Amino acid sequence: MATAALTPTPQIVAHRVTPAPHGIMGWVTTTDHKRIGILYLVTSFAFFILGGTEALLIRLQLGEANNTLITPEVYNQLFTMHGTTMVFLFIVPVLAGFGNYFLPLMIGARDMAFPRLNALSYWLFLFGGLVLYGSIFWSPPEAGWITTVPLATSTYLPSGGVDAWIYLVHLTGIASLLGAINFYVTIANMRAPGMTWSRLPLFVWSILAYSLLLIIAIPVVAGAVTMLLLDRHFGTHFFDSAEGGSALLWQNLFWFFGHPEVYILILPSFGIFSEVLPVFARKPIFGYKAIAASTIMISFLGLLVWVHHMFTTPTPLVVIVFAMISSFLISVPTGIKIFNWIGTLWEGAIEFKTPLMFAVGGIALFTIGGISGVFLAIFPVDWQLSDTYFVVAHIHFVLVGGSVFGIFAGVYYWYPKMTGRMLSEALGKWSFWLMFWGTLITFMIQHSLGLDGMPRRVYEYANVGNLQLYNQISTFGSWILGLGALLTLINVWRSLKKGAVAGPDPWRANTLEWFTTSPPPVNNFDEIPRVRSLEPMKDIRREVERQSKEGAGARKRTPVEVKVNA
C-alpha cells in the first residue's frame, strides 16, 4: 500500500483481504490514518472541555477581589492543569489529528508511512493524558505549565503531581516525536505523482514545519524533565545551586523547547488559514512561495529566541540583546503571512461561510497578539510586562486567536469530509461571533490588568484601583467565549445525524482530499490523480467539465467517468 502512491499507473486495490474487526475493537486495533485522526480529534476535544472548564473556574475565582471561593493550592493546580492540558493535550494532538486525517489525503497517499507507529503515537498520547488526569485523585501538579525549578523539586513540592506532569511530558513527547517522524517521512516519500515541493498544499508545509520543530525541541524537554525526575527521586543536583547545579539551567532548557512549542501550536493553524482563505475567496493563495518560505523562516528563528522568556533573569546583556533582535526578526515573516492572507482576500469574491469567518476572525485576533508580542520583545519594556496579565493576554490572543480559531476553522471546513455531513451554518455563525467577542472581551482588558500591576498566577488580588472591574470584564468575557465553543461542540454532535449530506466536494475546494468520497474509503483513492498544479481539484473540475461537454455530444453518460491519469 505504501509504495502505491509512487506508482503513477492506476492500481487495483484489494478491499478487505482480512476482514477488519467491527465496533470498539475496530477502533482499538486500527492503523487507518483516518480513524487514528478521528481518535486524536475526539480525545483532544475531550481534553479541551476539561481545560476550558479549568479556565472558567480560574476566571470565576478572579471575578471578585479577595475571593475565597478556591484555595491557593487548588488555584495553582487549576492553572497548571489548564496550561498543560491546552498545550500538551489539546492543541498539539488536535493538530496531529488534522494532520493524520488530511495530510495523506492532501498529498494523494493511501495512508501514513508507518501506520502502526501512528497508532502507537495516539495511544501514548492518550495514556500521557490519563496519567496527568489520574493525578487529580491524589495531588495534581501545581508549579505552572512551565513547572518552574526549584519550586518543582522534591524539597518544595514532594507530592506526586510533578511526577505525573513529567510522565505526561515524556509520553506525549514520544507520541509527538514518533508522529513528527511519521509526518516527515510521509511528506518526503508518498506524494502523488506530479506533486512537487512547490505544489505541496500550505497545510502540508505547516505540518512539515511542525514536525521538524517537534523533532528538534522534544528531545531537549525530554532531557530536562528526566533531569528533574533524577533530582526529585535519585539525589542528583542538576538544578540545585547549593550543590553546583543551576536553577537557570531549567529555564534555558525548558524555553529552548517552550518557545518552538508556541510555533508548533500555531503554524498548522496558519496552514489551515492558508487552505481556507483561497477556497472561500474563490481565488488562488496570494504569494504561495512567500507563505511557505515564511513558515520555514518562522520555524528557524523560533529556535533562536527562547531567552526572551528570561529577560528578567541574571543573564548577560549581550544574550538578551540577541534574543530581542531575533524575536523582532520573527515579526517579518509573520507580517508576510498576514499581508499575503489579506492579499488573498483582495479582489476575491468572498463567501461568508463559517470556516472563512473563523479564519478571518482568527487572523484579526492573532494580529493583536502579534503586535503585543513586539512590546514584549523590547526587553526594557518586558521588564515591566513580563509575568503579568499583559503576557497572559498576549499568549491568549496568539493561541486562542491564532491556534484555536484555526482549529475551529478546520473543524467547520473538514467536518463534511470526515463525516459526510455539513455542520449547521447558523449554529456555526453564532459560535463564531460569541467566540470572537468572547476572546476580545476576556483578553483585551487583561493588557490593562498587567499594566496596572497584576502579576499572573495569583489566586487573589486586592481591591485597589480598577483591578476588580477589569477582572470582572474578563470573567464575563470568558463565559461568552465558553458558550461559543460549546455551541460548536453541540453542532458537531447534532450534525452527525442531522446535518445535510455533504457530497465529495461541498466547498468546491482546491486540494486532493476533496477528490474522494466523504467520508473517504479505507484506501482513500481507487485512482490517484496526477497533480499538475497547486490546485489539482480545479484542474480536475475543469477536466470534468470538458469531458462532460464532449460526452454530451457523443453519447449520454451519467455519472461522468473522469480519466485523470493520462
Place this chain on the structure above:
Amino acid sequence: MSRSALTPLRHRRRATLLALGLSTALGLVLAPSALAGSILPQSGGSAAANHISNLYSITLYIAIVIFIGVEGTLLYCLYRFRARRGREAKQLHGNTRLEIGWTLAAAAIVVALATMTFIDLSSIRDPTNSGPGGLDLNNGVQYETTGALKPPDGRALTIQVNGIQYLWRYTYLGVSPNPDGLGDPYTYYQMVVPTNTTVILHVVSQDVIHEWWIPALGGKVQAVPGYTNYTWFKITKPGSYKGQCSFLCGRGHARMIAEVTALPPAQYQQWLSRLQANLAKADTQDATCRQELAKGQGPASVEFTKDC
C-alpha cells in the same frame, strides 16, 4: 454637478477624521499619568520607570498605526470583495514587488524599534549619581557598592533583597561597622530608602525563584537561588510604592507583597538609628534567652517560652 456637491462632504469627512486622530494623539500625549495602569505601564516613581513608559508609548503609537492599517485593510477587503451577483474573483497569484515592499517595510519598523531601544537603554539600565539633597554618601565609605551595577561615582545605598517563601527580607548593606557585614540592619516587607539617593538592589533568593517588582519604580528582576541579580532606582518624591512577587513561588505567591517607602534623608537617618536600636534590643533579649538555655532550662519549659 454631483462632483461639486460631493467635494465639501468629502472634505468635511476628512477634517472630522483628522480632528479625531489628532485629539486621540493629543490625549495620549497629554494624559500619561491618567493612562498609567490602563494603557501605559505604571511610572512616576523613578527615572527608569518613566523611560520604560516612554519607550512603551512610542511603541504603542507605532502599534496603533499598524493595528489600524492591518485590521482596516482586512475589514475593507471583507466588505468590498464580498461575494455578490456579478462579482468575479480576480485570479491573482501574487505580486513580487508588493511582497518585497512589505517585507522591507516590516524590516524597517523592526530596525526603528531596535534603534529606539538602544537609545533608551542606558537611561533605564545604568544608575545615575545621587542627586543634591540626597543622603550624604561622601563621608560614608560604607555605602560604596560592590556589585556589578554602580553609578559613575561608585557611591550608592546598597540593599540586599532576599526572597523567601513568602516574604521579602531587606538587608541595608554596609551600615554596620562589622567587616563581616553580619550586624547590618534588616527589615521585612517594608523597605525604607532616602529620597534623591541612588539605591542599588542586590536581589537574591534563599529558596525558590521569586521576582522583585515595584511597578512605579521600574522593571522586575528575578531572584534566582545561587545568583545575584541587580536593579536600581532613585526616588525623588517621598511616599509609598507598592508591589509584589511576580514569579510563581508556591501557594503563598499572591500574598508575597512588598512596599518601598521613601523618606527625606534626615528622616531616613532617624529611622535607621531607631531600627538599629530596636534590633540591638532584640539581640540583647536573644542573648539573655541563650544564657538561660545554657543554664539548662530547655525550650520545652514553660518559663522559657514565657520569657523569650
